[in-house]
Amino acid sequence: MIANTLTVVLILAGLVFFAAGTAGLLRFPDVYSRLHALTKADNVGLGLVVLGLMFQASGPADILKLLLIWLLVLAAGTTAAHMVAQRTWTHGEFESDR
Amino acid sequence: MNGLLVLFDLVLLAGIVGVAWRCLASTDLFRAVVLFITFGLLLALAWVRLEAPDIALAEAAIGAGITGALLLVTLERLRSIMAERRSGRPHTPPPDPTGPHALLRALHDPPPERRTFLPALTFALVVGGLLVTALWHQPQSTGLEPVVDAHMDVSGVDHPITAVLLNFRAYDTFLELAIVLIALLGAWSLGRHDLIPARPAPGPILPGTLRLLVPVAIVTGVYVLWAGSHAPGGAFQAGAILGAAGILLVLARPHQLPMAPGVPLRLGLTAGVALFLLVGLYGLVAGHGFLGYADAWAYPLILLIEIAATLSIALALVALFVAGRPAGDDA
Numbered sequence: 001m002i003a004n005t006l007t008v009v010l011i012l013a014g015l016v017f018f019a020a021g022t023a024g025l026l027r028f029p030d031v032y033s034r035l036h037a038l039t040k041a042d043n044v045g046l047g048l049v050v051l052g053l054m055f056q057a058s059g060p061a062d063i064l065k066l067l068l069i070w071l072l073v074l075a076a077g078t079t080a081a082h083m084v085a086q087r088t089w090t091h092g093e094f095e096s097d098r
Numbered sequence: 099m100n101g102l103l104v105l106f107d108l109v110l111l112a113g114i115v116g117v118a119w120r121c122l123a124s125t126d127l128f129r130a131v132v133l134f135i136t137f138g139l140l141l142a143l144a145w146v147r148l149e150a151p152d153i154a155l156a157e158a159a160i161g162a163g164i165t166g167a168l169l170l171v172t173l174e175r176l177r178s179i180m181a182e183r184r185s186g187r188p189h190t191p192p193p194d195p196t197g198p199h200a201l202l203r204a205l206h207d208p209p210p211e212r213r214t215f216l217p218a219l220t221f222a223l224v225v226g227g228l229l230v231t232a233l234w235h236q237p238q239s240t241g242l243e244p245v246v247d248a249h250m251d252v253s254g255v256d257h258p259i260t261a262v263l264l265n266f267r268a269y270d271t272f273l274e275l276a277i278v279l280i281a282l283l284g285a286w287s288l289g290r291h292d293l294i295p296a297r298p299a300p301g302p303i304l305p306g307t308l309r310l311l312v313p314v315a316i317v318t319g320v321y322v323l324w325a326g327s328h329a330p331g332g333a334f335q336a337g338a339i340l341g342a343a344g345i346l347l348v349l350a351r352p353h354q355l356p357m358a359p360g361v362p363l364r365l366g367l368t369a370g371v372a373l374f375l376l377v378g379l380y381g382l383v384a385g386h387g388f389l390g391y392a393d394a395w396a397y398p399l400i401l402l403i404e405i406a407a408t409l410s411i412a413l414a415l416v417a418l419f420v421a422g423r424p425a426g427d428d429a
Binding site: 083 | 300301303304307310311314
């Protein structure tokens with residue numbers, strides 16, 4: 001019962017970060033502030049969802065797998081954000097063909 | 099609980115159709131490619147909901163991941179070709195619609211007129227109607243599941259999907275491997291060896307992350323290959339994961355690519371098809387039929403073919419990304 005409540009609370013908290021990150025991605029004016037909003041969804045939002053799901057895991061193996069997923073997304077997300085920011089810094093905002 | 103799942107499915111369906119529509123309707127190629135990748139991820143989620151994790155893995159890794167990377171690098175190459183042409187001839191006369199490079203130009207031309215709307219709508223309604231009718235008249239049958247289950251003990255593996263792919267319907271898988279190889283031969287026969295138009299980000303972060311991610315990708319790839327005999331996984335998924343690791347390495351260091359040695363590269367690329375063919379021919383001679391195995395040998399042979407196929411698929415995907423033949427090997 002306590003585990004289920006914790007899961008629901010943590011996942012809902014994570015979803016708030018995802019919603020805020022998405023809103024920021026859509027509404028913020030430039031690349032840097034959009035990245036700032038997006039990385040919050042990836043890092044904290046997914047972290048809270050993973051933490052919530054850990055209370056439903058059937059054993060330590062599942063918990064470690066969930067942790068690994070979060071760490072991998074952290075590494076990949078951070079690098080991707082860094083590369084987008086770096087490219088914007090050196091080449092200016094991305095311009096589409098149209 | 100069930101109502102929530104139905105709601106989820108409906109939202110997912112709406113998302114898939116919506117993203118597909120935006121992807122097709124987009125006049126901006128970059129946006130279309132990004133939407134295509136999104137479409138692939140949503141489709142993978144749909145396969146999960148249909149309880150087909152094997153296809154979901156393949157769709158996410160190959161359909162969204164590798165195909166997305168191939169489309170993006172193609173787009174980048176198209177851009178550099180277009181920029182070259184613009185800077186070379188600033189005042190060109192209006193291009194001949196049937197002339198050379200017409201296809202390339204068509205990609206950047208405005209979408210067709212509104213008058214195509216009615217035929218397109220009619221076509222879509224007819225095809226859609228036919229599909230719905232086909233769904234309506236679905237025969238009441240349990241499919242092939244009982245047949246596969248009844249023969250699992252002679253398949254050599256414990257996972258029904260792998261049993262179908264590499265034993266009962268090995269012919270299909272063999273041809274799929276051959277298609278990957280033929281696609282690569284097609285790319286190579288165009289004879290380009292230009293560098294990948296990548297601009298690696300300076301600084302230690304990308305190399306540092308790759309040092310972390312590439313070993314993880316290799317372990318994951320080998321695990322997925324090994325898991326294929328008793329759980330979702332197999333050669334195509336494992337090959338896609340290893341290929342993705344290779345593409346990341348290529349993208350991070352496009353100017354320091356080690357020269358791929360010609361003969362080992364070609365041996366690796368053809369290993370899957372060659373070994374499959376060899377085993378198939380042996381089965382024909384030994385009386386099990388083309389691509390048939392002796393029951394006792396089924397497991398080791400399937401494992402051997404899967405390992406060779408994984409190697410070939412991974413190499414072929416990286417080679418397709420690099421596109422041209424290795425430089426200095428025109429012989």
